[in-house]
Amino acid sequence: MTAAKPQSPLISLTWTDHVTDRRGYLVVDRLVRGVSSGGLRMREGCTQAEVAGLARGMTMKEALHYDADRTEARYIPLGGAKGGIDCDPRDPEAYGVLVRYLRAVRPYIENVWTTGEDLGLTQELVDRAAAEAGLVSSVQAVYPLLDDEAAARKRLADAFEVTVDGIGLDALVGGCGVAESALAALDRAGVPYGNARVSVQGLGTMGGATARFLARAGLRVVAVADVKGTIANPAGLDIEALLSARDAHGTVDRGALRAGDRELPGDAWLTTDAEVLVPAAVSYAIDATNQSGIRARWVVEAANMPVLAEAEELLTARGITVLPDVVVNSGTNAWWWWTLFGDIEADAEEAFGHTRRAMRELIDRILAHAEAHGTTPRAAAHALVAERLPVMAERFGWYR
Template structure:
């Protein structure tokens, strides 16, 4: 694997905490990837995420679309987002990497950071926008920015469209896998780790598709009910970090330890929180048939090999959580600032991609991840030849 184009480590002069930025590659001089904040974030983690972003962009390449795939990048800050010093640290980090945000790196919310917090910090750091680097690639910048602002203003049943698109993609990935296996949606059980932006939206779409959400884990523990949890009530009772107020639980709901979601009696597991949550020990507790990686890099390679050997299919993050690319479709004008268009385009794109990956995996006798990587790695040179790159 090639080395990234840029890899930097920043040390905050006030707290000594570290932040990272990795640019895996540029396409037409621009790259894309979110900014995460979590205690224990490392350069290796951010490097892997940046490489994954390059592959996600490649997997959604459509020669007929206005949207031009960008290069992959990622930012990370080693700090608990609940720490009182976290916001000031975020602003100082953005000031330090300001030249990259201005010239080549488009970013936004990721684990531990919401888009409104990122936007506020971006303004305080003296930047125009977290995606200003892509503006020169737009045919009509003012129209594109207006279209994106309108999309961010859309709410669906009390949740912003920007928070829902990624989860819509995760849910469609699961539904595609079920349909290929001939498994009905109604009554299929699912357990999730995380009820933040991605996990919460995924839970909503799966529940509305007929699946039964039997377990949800947050920082306080696992909430479970074999008969099914009230997803909408849990969503309404969560805070900005996805932690559920336990006063919203119903009499049949139980509280178990934080890792109990792993062994829940469910056909589908959705890790939608932290990276590296499923290792060799954790995988031994899993009885589910599918694991859909809504989080980035939640399943360690050793664990995935063991899961694959016993027939558990890991639907990889590089595919499953790539639905957030819908915002590029909106920005470039492939779809309008409309929830119906966003969901229809996301479902159509994700279903086609998951079907392609699973078909390739079956044909090659390999894992869905290896199949997805093979497809992406075939497309990256095609993108580079058409649009150029700077490596």
């Protein structure tokens, strides 16, 4: 068996819905022990190339959380995969499209692809559609790797029932990881939290949780953006009030705004005076043109692939550090497996503590490598993945 990373995805397929002609995609970039991990997104304009890039990113995220020397860890990372459906999740036909897609790819979910919520979809919706499609679970492909399947499934189900201040634990752990990544960068630069302002694009699951954790750490969230525009207040927004006023898609009811809050155009979040910029909504949000308006010192990629490569080069040249998505937003995926495999229990305090330790350790390692080699954090992450993938392939193999 070769330990080399494949240059092309192992599996790449396109599905066409026979009812609406909508298209869906599945890309399995890599298998480890015969299984891959990666969410399913639904958005208008989703492409196969986008899904392939996300699948490769999942391969990286899985590898980044593997430490061959940590023998006490029960979870051994999987391969990377991703699914995508070209459909507006608000479309009245969207749920039917989702169910038919899951029926079509059912053999892959049963055997090689573990999936869950991503952009445009909630886990509750994925679970409901998966049941209607005849699936036991959206992660059933991993069950043969578990020591005690019944106990593991109960532990994960219990974890999804945990809420913190009215928000599900599953909706918070990813933002906890993003926030900890930003805090680690501030600590390395010696910037007090009270002196740091934050602008967030997207107040959905990831963006909302990130804003909450950063605000509670003492940072001032001065701008947030949703589909209606940007809400800004240089004195700081009441994040808890805005979170309580969101709908299911992360859109804030403007009736919750205070006297000092201003409504600005949708792209104003980019140019807001802030030290930390968090794109947490869509891919390809920052391009070679609009990057010129960014004033932040750090761009923290909470969304998948929000900064185009050319934009990142220009930002780097201007002294702005991009903390890459493959590191920053990997906490949600890792939390699923830490819980299922039994590294942590269905407990919020334990989940947040484990996430913070893992993410800070990873960010510190990535930033130290980048500083030592005069490169970007993304290049440092790629270097670490290049070290770990051959070890994983040698120890566990691609297939069962």
